[in-house]
Amino acid sequence: MTIAFGVAIYFVIWWIVLFAMLPIGVRTQEEEGEVAPGTVASAPHLPKLLPKMLATTVIASIVFAGVYAIVVHHAITLDDIPFLPRFDRVQ
Template sequence: MSLISAIAVFFIIWWLVLFAVLPWGAHSPHEGGEEIEPGTVPSAPKRPRMAMKFLATTAIAAVIFAGLYVVVANRIVTLDDIPFLPDFKDTARWRTGE
């Protein structure tokens, strides 16, 4: 896997994990029965703690990416293992023109 591909895959994993982590610990004043300030959306979180969520997202994404990298680098699962995809074993011959 090239460096650019690795960065792109890590970013996609990070982005997906972020949306899973965002709701963790989010409490709105409306849920707690507190008074809502004028001009504030009732569902807005009181203390979003985004820095902690970004750190948690990065740690979780790094673990997922490391597992994916091990699978790809050691060829534990390849495209040929997926039954509904075409056979990719002969692509090297096609690229060289043999």
């Protein structure tokens, strides 16, 4: 795995994890009873982005370590995945 490929994979994993983390613990302005003028009632109230970004970085690092182990050390091969067709190796 090259450095550029590793950075690209980490970036993609980080964004996927971030989008999974964003809705956790968010309350709307309507639920808090403080709707700011000019915003919709469903807008988030104090989304706490910095802690979510830090948690995203930790979780994405753990996921990337797993992906790195699979890719570099061949921990899982295509033959290990059930229900895939088996092909003979070409010499």
